[in-house]
Amino acid sequence: MADLESIQQKIIAFRNERDWAQFHDPKNLAEALSIEAGELLENFLWKTTEHSRNLSPEELNTVNEELADIFIFLTYLSE
Amino acid sequence: MADLESIQQKIIAFRNERDWAQFHDPKNLAEALSIEAGELLENFLWKTTEHSRNLSPEELNTVNEELADIFIFLTYLSE
Amino acid sequence: MADLESIQQKIIAFRNERDWAQFHDPKNLAEALSIEAGELLENFLWKTTEHSRNLSPEELNTVNEELADIFIFLTYLSE
Amino acid sequence: MADLESIQQKIIAFRNERDWAQFHDPKNLAEALSIEAGELLENFLWKTTEHSRNLSPEELNTVNEELADIFIFLTYLSE
Numbered sequence: 001m002a003d004l005e006s007i008q009q010k011i012i013a014f015r016n017e018r019d020w021a022q023f024h025d026p027k028n029l030a031e032a033l034s035i036e037a038g039e040l041l042e043n044f045l046w047k048t049t050e051h052s053r054n055l056s057p058e059e060l061n062t063v064n065e066e067l068a069d070i071f072i073f074l075t076y077l078s079e
Numbered sequence: 080m081a082d083l084e085s086i087q088q089k090i091i092a093f094r095n096e097r098d099w100a101q102f103h104d105p106k107n108l109a110e111a112l113s114i115e116a117g118e119l120l121e122n123f124l125w126k127t128t129e130h131s132r133n134l135s136p137e138e139l140n141t142v143n144e145e146l147a148d149i150f151i152f153l154t155y156l157s158e
Numbered sequence: 159m160a161d162l163e164s165i166q167q168k169i170i171a172f173r174n175e176r177d178w179a180q181f182h183d184p185k186n187l188a189e190a191l192s193i194e195a196g197e198l199l200e201n202f203l204w205k206t207t208e209h210s211r212n213l214s215p216e217e218l219n220t221v222n223e224e225l226a227d228i229f230i231f232l233t234y235l236s237e
Numbered sequence: 238m239a240d241l242e243s244i245q246q247k248i249i250a251f252r253n254e255r256d257w258a259q260f261h262d263p264k265n266l267a268e269a270l271s272i273e274a275g276e277l278l279e280n281f282l283w284k285t286t287e288h289s290r291n292l293s294p295e296e297l298n299t300v301n302e303e304l305a306d307i308f309i310f311l312t313y314l315s316e
Binding site for chain 3: 048
C-alpha cells in the first residue's frame with residue numbers, strides 16, 4: 001500500500017512548482033471535486049450493482065484514475 | 080499531520096465490525112461520494128472566491144466534516 | 159399536466175420581484191443545480207433500482223420537491 | 238420561446254420508440270442528471286462569475302447543450 005502522506009506531499013510540491021495555488025481557492029476546488037465525482041459516477045451509470053462489484057481491468061483502471069483525481073483535489077482542499 | 084494509513088485502517092475496521100461491506104458496492108459508494116461533494120460545494124454557494132479563502136472557524140469546521148466524509152467514501156472505494 | 163411556460167414565467171417574476179438576478183450569475187446557478195442534483199440522488203442512495211421504481215407517497219413527494227428545485231435553477235440558467 | 242410541453246412529448250416519444258423506458262429507473266436517471274449537472278458546472282470551473290455572465294457564442298452553445306441534457310433527464314424523471 002502506498003504511503004499517502006508522501007503522495008500528498010508530491011501533489012502539493014507539484015502544484016507549488018507550477019505556482020497554481022493562486023488559482024486554487026476552495027470554491028473552485030469544491031467545484032472541481034464535484035465534477036470529478038460526477039465523472040466517477042459515470043462509470044457506473046446504467047450498470048447493476050453486481051456489475052459495479054465485478055469491473056473489467058479496463059473499467060477498474062478508469063475508475064482508479066477518477067479516484068486519483070478526487071484524491072488530488074481533496075489534498076488541495078485539506079491543505 | 081495525521082497518519083492517513085492508520086486512519087484508513089480504522090475506517091475499514093469500523094466498517095467491518097458493522098458488517099457494512101455487503102451494502103458497499105462501488106455504484107452506491109460513487110453515488111454517496113457525489114452526494115457528499117454536493118454538500119461540500121453547498122458551503123461555497125453564493126460566496127465569492129475571496130470569501131471561500133477566508134472562512135470563519137465555524138464554516139471551516141463544516142467544510143472539514145464534509146472533507147472527512149468524502150475521504151471515508153474514497154477509502155471504501157479504494158479498497 | 160401543468161403549463162410549463164406559465165410556471166417558468168412565474169419563477170422569473172418571483173425572482174424579479176425580489177431583485178435576485180444580481181446574485182444569479184451562471185457559475186453560481188450551475189453550482190446550485192449540481193447541489194440540488196445531489197440532493198435528488200440522495201433519495202435513491204442504498205436503494206435498489208426496483209425500490210426506486212416503487213417509491214412510497216412520502217418518498218415521491220420529496221423527490222418531486224427536488225425535481226421542482228432543479229427545474230427552478232434550470233429556468234434561471236435558461237433565461 | 239419554445240413550447241416546453243411539446244418538447245417534453247417529443248422526448249418521451251423518442252424514448253418510447255426505442256423502448257428505453259425499461260432501463261430508465263429513477264435511481265439511474267438521478268445518477269444521469271447528477272452527472273450532467275457536473276458537466277454543466279465544468280463549463281464554469283476556474284472562471285470568474287463575471288466571465289460566466291459573458292460567455293462567448295461557443296461557450297454558450299456548449300452550456301445550452303448541457304442544459305438540454307439536464308432537461309431531458311428531468312423530463313424522464315417527472316413522467
